[in-house]
Amino acid sequence: MAGGDFDYIVVGAGTAGCLLANRLSADAGQRVALLEAGGQDNYHWIHIPVGYLYLMGNPRTDWGYMTAAEPGLNGRSLAYPRGRV
Structure with a gap:
């Protein structure tokens, strides 16, 4: 995704973080970033x-x-x- 402007930034992709990011991103008009520590898989x-x-x-x-x-x-x-x- 190009650009760095987001409506919401969720820190932590545990169970709650993923759920929150999913719910927030259900609105196509919202830009949501989900951040997680660690490297690539x-x-x-x-x-x-x-x-x-x-x-x-x-x-x-x-x-x-x-x-x-x-x-x-x-x-x-x-x-x-x-x-x-």
Whole structure:
């Protein structure tokens, strides 16, 4: 889309962000930009169904979040994969 003038800019393409952008763009007279952090989805493992195994923990595609250490887990924390594309 050419130009940088938008009526609405939605930051974050999670569930709520995508829904909001979709609803706003239902009016053809409105220009809506949906922004998401991360890079392009040109990494080949993203397009292969079993490729998710190579995406988790990969700084190119995963934010690398960890849970807080939990007493019930003997003080361990767990990886909390979140997409970064």
